[in-house]
Amino acid sequence: MQPSSRSAPAAAQATSAGLPGWTLAAVEGLFALPFNDLLARAYQVHAAHHERNAVQLSTLLSIKTGGCPEDCAYCPQAARYHTGVPNEAMLPLGEVAAAAAAAKAAGATRFCMGAAWRGPKDRDLEPVLAMVREVKALGLESCATLGMLKDGQAEALKRAGLDYYNHNLDTAPEFYGEIITTREYRDRLETLVRVRGAGIKVCCGGIVGMGESRAERAGLIAQLANLDPYPESVPINNLVQVEGTPLYGTESIDPLEFVRTVAVARITMPRATVRLSAGRRELGDGIQALCFFAGANSIFYGDKLLTTGNPDVEADRALFRRLGLTALEAGDRTTT
Ligand code: SAM
Ligand code: DTB
Numbered sequence: 001m002q003p004s005s006r007s008a009p010a011a012a013q014a015t016s017a018g019l020p021g022w023t024l025a026a027v028e029g030l031f032a033l034p035f036n037d038l039l040a041r042a043y044q045v046h047a048a049h050h051e052r053n054a055v056q057l058s059t060l061l062s063i064k065t066g067g068c069p070e071d072c073a074y075c076p077q078a079a080r081y082h083t084g085v086p087n088e089a090m091l092p093l094g095e096v097a098a099a100a101a102a103a104k105a106a107g108a109t110r111f112c113m114g115a116a117w118r119g120p121k122d123r124d125l126e127p128v129l130a131m132v133r134e135v136k137a138l139g140l141e142s143c144a145t146l147g148m149l150k151d152g153q154a155e156a157l158k159r160a161g162l163d164y165y166n167h168n169l170d171t172a173p174e175f176y177g178e179i180i181t182t183r184e185y186r187d188r189l190e191t192l193v194r195v196r197g198a199g200i201k202v203c204c205g206g207i208v209g210m211g212e213s214r215a216e217r218a219g220l221i222a223q224l225a226n227l228d229p230y231p232e233s234v235p236i237n238n239l240v241q242v243e244g245t246p247l248y249g250t251e252s253i254d255p256l257e258f259v260r261t262v263a264v265a266r267i268t269m270p271r272a273t274v275r276l277s278a279g280r281r282e283l284g285d286g287i288q289a290l291c292f293f294a295g296a297n298s299i300f301y302g303d304k305l306l307t308t309g310n311p312d313v314e315a316d317r318a319l320f321r322r323l324g325l326t327a328l329e330a331g332d333r334t335t336t
């Protein structure tokens with residue numbers, strides 16, 4: 001039986017005695033709340049910490065597409081799966097600068113560059129550092145997602161002006177082995193420590209709809225919320241199913257469960273920017289609207305993610321108008 005709303009606050013208490021963080025049971029308690037109670041609570045947290053109707057816009061660019069040696073079961077860029085994504089060379093600096101300028105002109109405040117690497121070789125990092133400098137020179141926030149980082153690489157990115165590094169935990173430790181075998185959960189945590197240690201803001205989230213259980217979704221959120229400090233930016237991706245990947249054909253998640261995941265992320269990480277990330281096209285406007293009510297305050301903006309589609313800019317503008325949402329402008333901050 002679901003807990004009644006009267007017993008809900010107790011079930012959803014943040015901590016067990018003496019523990020600084022969220023216990024798995026407490027996070028599961030949030031997931032088990034009646035939907036409306038969960039969303040009302042998430043909205044309260046959202047309104048207490050953020051401008052209520054402002055959404056941050058990040059634009060993605062794949063600076064090195066395809067040919068990745070890793071085996072992430074969701075990913076169209078893994079060389080071992082036949083997805084039709086070609087193995088391309090790194091984009092030239094001029095092309096990246098032009099894409100960043102176009103993103104800024106369209107209203108994005110952050111530009112995120114992704115590479116299909118296990119991690120950058122030192123010789124790969126040099127051109128990325130130049131791209132970061134170009135993005136910063138345009139007055140945009142910069143973000144990169146390049147895989148695992150080695151000694152000194154996070155510091156070099158910081159010196160180039162990188163604001164955020166995206167490196168996702170993807171799922172709960174218990175489910176992780178079903179999705180990726182070529183790197184360990186602890187490798188991911190180690191890269192996050194390097195990023196934090198270099199003074200770069202952490203963008204870290206995961207994917208929902210990969211066949212994980214609700215307990216495993218709670219496990220992912222508990223992991224994220226217990227990072228000390230928790231990430232500044234938390235992307236919640238809805239699996240984009242790409243033909244040729246092992247996860248193609250996975251039973252789709254109930255979209256309301258996706259909304260719940262956003263709400264639980266908001267409650268457990270009150271000051272974070274929670275991004276309604278990949279898979280928005282599949283969710284539709286109604287579910288996206290619920291996600292914004294549940295505390296999502298960022299999206300990927302622009303017609304393409306890395307290799308797959310995203311709602312086009314006009315569709316997002318129309319959705320924002322219908323919902324009375326505005327795009328966060330450069331220099332705007334959360335209220336706390
Ligand atoms: N290669 C680097 C890495 O894995 O860290 C950076 C790029 S990788 C594409 C960044 C993230 O994109 C992954 O960790 C995953 O969370 C997300 N992602 C990749 N394919 C996806 C898909 N089909 N649906 C949803 N999210 C996806
Ligand atoms: C994140 O959490 N989601 C983005 C970004 N970080 C790099 C990537 C989504 C990729 C979706 C599949 C694709 O377009 O290749």
Ligand code: SF4
Pocket residue numbers: 068069070071072075076077078115116117118147
């Ligand atoms: Fe490679 Fe990143 Fe895709 Fe994994 S998610 S296969 S590491 S590009």
